[in-house]
Amino acid sequence: MSAHILIRDGSPHWWLSTDVWVVPGNDPNGAPGAPLSGQKAYVWAHVDNIGDADAQNVRIDFYWANPAGQMTAGAVNYIGSGYADLPADPKEAMGQDVLCLVPWQVQIVNDGHECLLAVAHGAGDSNPIPDPLPASFSFDPPAHDQIAQRNLSVLDASKMAPMLRIAVNGLPRQDKRVRLTAEFGGELDQRQLQRLGLARLQLRPAPKPEVQVRLSLEPSCGGKSAGEKASDARVPSLAVSVPRGATVPVYLDIQASQLHPDHYQLLHIVEHDDAGKPLGGVSYVVIPQGKENRL
Structure with missing residues (x-):
């Protein structure tokens, strides 16, 4: 028995995940929207456990990066983390919304047009990834269910x-x-x-x-x-x-x-x-x- 932690990829491209989103402003429970450069925002991720064993104290790390295609751990910027206990839920996959406990101070370099990543680490995961991630680690969400990207901006x-x-x-x-x-x-x-x-x-x-x-x-x-x-x-x-x-x-x-x-x-x-x-x-x-x- 093992846990299987999942943050869903987007479609048609994996970097369009709807399981990672931003709430601009000072209220983390406010309406989702586009981040505003130079202002505070909160980042959320929806995390499931579709395995047959509970996953306790799962840590979800949140990162931002300048707009890019292929990204490595050495090219991203850590925002903060959130935590969740995820019961085994192989059929319903209800999951939990997890808040990054540290607000994101949106950089003005790209006028707020940044890429976001959510990476889950949990003991007993069926497909674990290194923890901590080495700088050479290449993010590959299709190969790792516990990684999701949101590289989508409004212009x-x-x-x-x-x-x-x-x-x-x-x-x-x-x-x-x-x-x-x-x-x-x-x-x-x-x-x-x-x-x-x-x-x-x-x-x-x-x-x-x-x-x-x-x-x-x-x-x-x-x-x-x-x-x-x-x-x-x-x-x-x-x-x-x-x-x-x-x-x-x-x-x-x-x-x-x-x-x-x-x-x-x-x-x-x-x-x-x-x-x-x-x-x-x-x-x-x-x-x-x-x-x-x-x-």
């Missing part, structure tokens, strides 16, 4: 920064080469909309790409990198080489002037290895100008 078309930055993290002992691609489409379910504080806006998913995206290794001015011709097409994918132990910044330019006022655009920036396997990603919900003021 108001009227307030977007000129460039967003995504980190491509290297491996500790070897170089790597990856490709970042921009993927459009998909629909947020009601739970996702509620977690983001978007349910009241009554927006519909864009039926086709309505925003333009450019990925670059250099920051751009007015949507173009230095030396780029005005006639150059926008680049929906980018090859990136990363020396071992290093981090390479990639710059994301989003133009949303053509987004319908009643639509939202779901955008995924996915990191793939040489074989095309997804290693991770960052997702954005682009909403029309001024809609965020109604949240």
